[in-house]
Amino acid sequence: MVSTLAHPQQEQPEPQGQPPSGDGSGDRPGDDAAPRRAHTRDASHAPNASHAPYATHDVANQPPPLAPYDASEDAALREGLHREGAGWAEESVRRLGRRAGSEEAQEWAELANRHEPELRTHDRYGHRIDEVDFHPSWHCLVRTAVAEGLAGAPWADDRPGAHVARTAGSLVWGHTDAGHGCPTSMTYAAVPALRAQPDLAAVYEPLLTSRVYEPGLRVPTRKPGLLAGMGMTEKQGGSDVRTNSTTATPTSEPGVYTLRGHKWFTSAPMCDLFLVLAQAPGGLSCFVVPRVLPDGTRNPFRIQRLKDKLGNRSNASSEPEFDGTAAWLVGPEGRGVKTIIEMVNCTRLDCVTMSAALMRKTLVEAGHHVRHRAAFGALLVDQPLMRNVLADLALESEAATTLTLRLAGAADRTVRGDGTESEAAFRRIATAVGKYWVTKRGPAFTAEALECLGGNGYVEDSGMPRHYREAPLLSIWEGSGNVNALDVLRALGREPGAAEALFGELALAQGGDARLDAAVTRLKNQLGEASAAGARRLVELMALSLQASLLVRHAPAAVADAFCATRLGGDWGHSFGTLPDSADLDALLDRALPDLR
Numbered sequence: 001m002v003s004t005l006a007h008p009q010q011e012q013p014e015p016q017g018q019p020p021s022g023d024g025s026g027d028r029p030g031d032d033a034a035p036r037r038a039h040t041r042d043a044s045h046a047p048n049a050s051h052a053p054y055a056t057h058d059v060a061n062q063p064p065p066l067a068p069y070d071a072s073e074d075a076a077l078r079e080g081l082h083r084e085g086a087g088w089a090e091e092s093v094r095r096l097g098r099r100a101g102s103e104e105a106q107e108w109a110e111l112a113n114r115h116e117p118e119l120r121t122h123d124r125y126g127h128r129i130d131e132v133d134f135h136p137s138w139h140c141l142v143r144t145a146v147a148e149g150l151a152g153a154p155w156a157d158d159r160p161g162a163h164v165a166r167t168a169g170s171l172v173w174g175h176t177d178a179g180h181g182c183p184t185s186m187t188y189a190a191v192p193a194l195r196a197q198p199d200l201a202a203v204y205e206p207l208l209t210s211r212v213y214e215p216g217l218r219v220p221t222r223k224p225g226l227l228a229g230m231g232m233t234e235k236q237g238g239s240d241v242r243t244n245s246t247t248a249t250p251t252s253e254p255g256v257y258t259l260r261g262h263k264w265f266t267s268a269p270m271c272d273l274f275l276v277l278a279q280a281p282g283g284l285s286c287f288v289v290p291r292v293l294p295d296g297t298r299n300p301f302r303i304q305r306l307k308d309k310l311g312n313r314s315n316a317s318s319e320p321e322f323d324g325t326a327a328w329l330v331g332p333e334g335r336g337v338k339t340i341i342e343m344v345n346c347t348r349l350d351c352v353t354m355s356a357a358l359m360r361k362t363l364v365e366a367g368h369h370v371r372h373r374a375a376f377g378a379l380l381v382d383q384p385l386m387r388n389v390l391a392d393l394a395l396e397s398e399a400a401t402t403l404t405l406r407l408a409g410a411a412d413r414t415v416r417g418d419g420t421e422s423e424a425a426f427r428r429i430a431t432a433v434g435k436y437w438v439t440k441r442g443p444a445f446t447a448e449a450l451e452c453l454g455g456n457g458y459v460e461d462s463g464m465p466r467h468y469r470e471a472p473l474l475s476i477w478e479g480s481g482n483v484n485a486l487d488v489l490r491a492l493g494r495e496p497g498a499a500e501a502l503f504g505e506l507a508l509a510q511g512g513d514a515r516l517d518a519a520v521t522r523l524k525n526q527l528g529e530a531s532a533a534g535a536r537r538l539v540e541l542m543a544l545s546l547q548a549s550l551l552v553r554h555a556p557a558a559v560a561d562a563f564c565a566t567r568l569g570g571d572w573g574h575s576f577g578t579l580p581d582s583a584d585l586d587a588l589l590d591r592a593l594p595d596l597r
Contacts, residue, residue, distance in 0.1 A: 072097025
C-alpha cells in the first residue's frame with residue numbers, strides 16, 4: 001500500500017525534525033514522531049463482489065479527496081498581495097499554498113484536532129510542572145508557520161510589504177488548522193508591545209522574530225526562538241480588563257515585581273513568555289512573565305484546568321494562577337491598556353484574516369463537492385440554485401479577502417512609518433470595523449458551505465464541522481461584536497481624523513457605482529445620530545461600504561456590481577443563494593472557483 005501523504009511536489013522549507021518525547025517538549029509520550037496515516041487510491045481496494053463477497057453495493061457518486069490542492073489558487077488574494085506592496089512574496093505564498101493543501105498538512109490538521117492537548121500538573125514524583133502535551137502534528141503545524149514567517153518575523157524584515165506577506169501566508173496556511181494560529185498571532189502581536197520597554201525588547205525581540213520553533217520549557221535566552229502568549233482577562237471582568245484583581249508587588253530589584261492572582265482565558269500555555277495585565281501601585285500595568293526564570297527554575301504558573309471549548313480544540317486554553325510569580329514591567333506603571341493597544345490592533349487583524357481563511361477554505365470544499373456530486377440527473381454544480389449559492393458565497397469570500405489585505409497594507413505602512421497620518425487613522429478605525437463585520441459573517445458562511453455537502457458535511461470526517469465550530473471564536477477573541485462596535489464609536493469621538501480617514505478611503509470609489517454613493521451618503525447622515533444602541537447598525541454599513549468601495553476599484557465589474565446590488569442596493573434575501581437574476585453567476589464562479597468550469 002502506497003502512502004500518498006508525502007506530496008511529491010512538496011517544497012522547502014521542510015519541518016526541522018520532530019521534538020523528542022520525554023524531554024519536557026510538550027509531546028505526548030509514546031506518540032510517533034512523524035504522524036502518518038497510509039492512504040491508497042489502488043482500485044483493487046475498492047469494494048466489489050470479488051474482494052468483498054458480502055458487500056451490498058458499490059461506492060459511487062462520492063467526491064474524491066480534495067487534497068492535494070493549491071490553497072493559494074485565489075485571484076483576489078494574489079491581486080491584493082501585489083496591490084498592497086508585497087508582490088515580491090508571491091512565489092513563497094504560492095509554495096505555502098501548495099503545502100497547505102497537501103495531504104500531509106491536511107492530515108496534520110486532522111490529527112492535531114482529534115488528539116487534543118492534555119494537561120499534566122505534576123510529574124510522577126509529585127513535583128509541580130504545569131505542562132501541556134500536544135500531539136506531534138501540532139508541532140509540525142507550528143514549526144511550519146514559524147519557519148514561513150507567520151509569527152514575529154515581519155518585525156525583523158525591512159522589505160516594504162512584509163506584514164502584508166505574512167497576512168497572505170496566513171490566509172493560505174489557514175486552510176490547515178486554526179488553533180495553532182493562536183500562539184503565532186500572539187507572538188506577532190507581542191513584539192510592538194515589548195518595544196514599550198526597550199531593555200526587554202533588546203533581549204526578547206530577536207528571539208520572537210526568529211523563524212525557528214523549539215518546543216519545551218527552558219530558559220528563554222538559551223533557545224533559538226520563542227513564542228509569546230497573553231494573560232489579560234479574569235473571570236470577574238472578561239473584556240473589561242480594568243476590573244482585573246491580579247496584583248503586582250514591586251521587589252527590591254528595579255522593574256521586577258511579583259504577581260498574585262489568576263487569569264481566566266490564557267491560551268497556548270506552553271509559550272515561553274506571556275504579556276500579563278496586573279494592578280501595580282500605580283494602576284493597571286503590563287508585565288512580561290517567562291515560564292522559566294534565568295536561573296532555570298520554573299516561574300509559578302499553576303494551570304488549574306484546560307477549557308472544554310466549542311472549537312479550537314487543537315489549541316489549549318488554560319486558567320493559570322500566579323503566586324509569587326516573577327514579572328518584569330513593560331512600559332510605565334498605570335499605562336497597561338495603552339501599552340497593549342498596538343498588540344490589540346495586530347490580533348484583531350489576525351481575527352479578520354482567519355475568518356477570511358475559513359471562508360475561503362469552506363468555499364473550496366463546497367466547490368469541490370458539487371463538482372463531483374450528482375443529484376436528480378445532473379451534477380450539483382450545474383444546478384442553477386446551487387450555482388447561486390456558490391456564487392453568493394464566492395462574493396462574500398472575495399469581499400472578506402480584499403478587505404483583509406487592505407487592512408494588512410495599512411498596518412504595514414503604519415508600523416514602518418511609510419504611511420501618512422491619515423493611513424494610520426484609517427488603520428485604527430477600519431481594523432475594528434473589519435473585525436466586527438468579517439468575523440460576524442464567518443459562522444453563517446461556514447454553515448452554508450457545510451450545507452452544500454448535505455449530510456456528508458455534517459459528519460466529522462468531512463472536516464466541515466471543525467470549521468463550523470471554529471468560526472464563532474474569531475468574533476469573540478479580542479473583543480466580541482459589541483466591544484468592537486463600541487470601539488468604533490469611541491474612535492470616532494476621540495480621534496478626529498478617524499472619520500475623515502474612512503471617508504477619504506470611500507471617496508476613492510466615488511462615482512463608480514450609484515448604490516455605493518448612496519450608501520456613503522446614508523453613512524454620513526447616520527454619523528450625526530450615532531448612539532451606543534445603534535452601534536452595530538452603523539458599523540455594519542461602514543463595513544459594507546468599505547468592502548464595496550474596494551471591489552468597485554479593484555474587482556471585475558461582475559463582482560462589484562453583484563456586491564453593490566445585494567449588500568447595498570437591497571436586491572437580496574436574508575440568506576446566501578439569493579442573488580438576483582441580473583448577477584453574472586458564471587463570471588463570479590469562474591473567478592472564484594475556476595476548476596468548476
